[in-house]
Amino acid sequence: MSETADVDATVARIESLVEQLGEADPRVRQLAEEAIRLLMQLYGAGLARAIEILGREQALRLTEDKLVGSLLLLYGLHPVEASERIAAALRSVERRLAGHRVYVAGITEGVARIRVEVNGGPAPATLAGAIERAVAEAAPDLAGAEIEGLPQAATALVQIAPAKWLEV
Amino acid sequence: MQQLFRLRRFLDAPALPPKGEACELCGAELPARHGHVADVEQRRILCSCRPCYMLFTHPGAANGRFRSVPERVAQLPAAAVDGAGWERLEIPVGIAFFLRDSARKRIIAFYPSPAGATESGLPLETWTELEEAIPLLETLETDTEAVLVCRRREGVEAWIVPVDACYELVARIRTQWRGFDGGREAWQEIDAFLEGVRERAGSYA
Incomplete structure (x- = not known):
């Protein structure tokens, strides 16, 4: 599935970029990681609100999509145990x-x-x-x-x- | 898709503590309140720790390249300012600052604009006349102090201020300045800044 490949490639690309920044200057790597963390937190907060608004039934429908389901897992928001x-x-x-x-x-x-x-x-x-x-x-x-x-x-x-x- | 969860490590990382500013001369960590040193050659203001600041209070230190920025704020006497003919300085937008530039051996005027400070030269004889009217102007330090002039409908106010204060003003209004006269937001910013200048002038009076 090309969508899956894209996600994995994107993650690999992010990690490689952070790695390259670290080689240039360890402090820069820390700053980049902090920027990524804050941005991810922001999106996570938005996702959490969206799940709250939708309610469990609708949220379950979201999990049928592989990408959305994975993102919910990433943020600990997946409605299924x-x-x-x-x-x-x-x-x-x-x-x-x-x-x-x-x-x-x-x-x-x-x-x-x-x-x-x-x-x-x-x-x-x-x-x-x-x-x-x-x-x-x-x-x-x-x-x-x-x-x-x-x-x-x-x-x-x-x-x-x-x-x-x-x-x- | 399985790799997505690897991003979890970014979320799980502890927040980076904000890094304090560092002395631009020696790298020592700086408190929020710290002095500045002017790099006369590069025309830059450097944040500096107390020891570095003390090093460059001498006019001849570092062959004059680095000069500590004094901290005084002195209001020029209102009566003298009113009578001294500031209109001849042709301040186009109501606020400007003037400084004695050692490299070019002249007085330079700066006006705020959306692109930062716009500068223009000032005939030296005009300045000499002003100095005659206001003796305090003679104490203006070269490169590190500026005369800040604000002309409003209510009248003209002027102070001798540290040059870093002028850079701060330029930075504060750069993002706010609209059109030729700056607009309301820019002037709110300027008013807040001037309030701080008046306060500091009071504590030095």
Whole structure:
């Protein structure tokens, strides 16, 4: 979707510009970040008022738009709870699975605990990645996801380096 | 779209504390109330800390390039001002300031305008006549003090003021000045400024 690409490219461009200012002069970078913060706050305040005026029902309609929904998440204004958002995202993951169940067991200290119930054949190796992506997209305001109930082999794939290397 | 949330870090950052002004000569942090030093060569006013200010109170310091701007505000005696023929100074818009320019060795007149201060030379003999009528004018410091003249229907008022005060006035009315005579907003700004000048003149009297 080109719209999605534009948002990501814009964010990358903003970060790169701030970075370049920092290389020229660290103080300038601070000033630029402050200007961005104030501007974002201003828009956030406007968005908050708009949501208040619309009321929950109308605000829910706004969340159907990907960009608006993401902006509401960014400002912590999304009318749907994180657990509900994740549940909806997991349902679409589930639809691609043959009989396995995936659901939110709870949210602990900003981490979504996702439970997988394997029924019938083995779960696909890509499932953990798919769940993590779904959670990150539905709830970028959370720190991440912890997956329970997948066979060890599947989760081991996520590990990049043996823990021993990191201890050196 | 996922990258959008990266902008969160800007929102979460603590507000930047406002940075105080710094001395333009040595970089030391400055209190809101501080003195100024005139860079005579560049014709600029520099914010300065007390030690730097003291350094350039001597006329010969830095070969005369930097001069501390005095703080006095002295009202010129009304009777002398009325009789001294200010109309010959041809102040077109009712307010102007005059200063003794060392580089050009003459008196320069400044008038406010939307583009900032418009300057024009003044025949030196006219000034000499004024000095004869008002002896206080002879004490006018070169480059760092100015004579501020305001001519209204009620009469003429004039003061010796620090030159940085004139720069402040120019900055204040630059954004307000409309048309030839400035307009109501500009004059409200000027009146507020003059009120401050009168107050300071009072405390020096």
